Amino acid sequence: MWTFLKALVLVPIAILAVAFAVANRQVVSISFDPFSSGAPLLSLTAPLFLLVFFLLSCGVVIGGVASWLGQGRYRQAARRNGAEAREARAESGRLRTELDIQSRQNREAARLAGASAGPLPALELHDAH
Template sequence: MAFVKRLFGWLILGPVAVVALALAVANRTLVTLSWNPFERSDGIEMPLFVVAFVMFALGALAGGFAVWMAQGRWRREAKTHRAEVRLLSGELAQMRSDPALPSAR
């Protein structure tokens, strides 16, 4: 199963890496990145592919953070359920070891 996952990952990530490399090679033109829309002189120049990759990375991080925040409720519930299972497992082990109680095996 792990081999299939690894193969599937390479079949997906391989072409994505080739496309990203082609994008980087095709977009080497310098662009000016400026925070002031009225003054073009103050800004930094960098290749277009760097801007694109940075924006992609920031978007992936923002999306991951949004999903992580949205799943907070489920993580809290899982944590309380794990604690409850731990408590009940301990109680069951104690009941099974008590000779005075009828057999619960």
């Protein structure tokens, strides 16, 4: 189901991207020299669609990094909560083990106390006349 939905969204986007690339094949000059517009020191010529795709990709990466940095406190809280949960599980296991040991010791002590006391005295029933 997810594969179908992905294809339903991604196929039209891919068709639009290919159509954009075919329609914008003209070569443009990209200058990195803000002081000399006639003969720039740093310039690059590339098809327009490559420039647009490159800038779009840069925007996605910058947005992803900004989002990742902005969520740092949540990742830190998740790590802290996970560590506390692991410690609580370990303590719970340790306490259960201690409780089991104590319970066994109490049963054993009760069994030994019952065996050393001897048989229970018989109850005498009296007729009330």
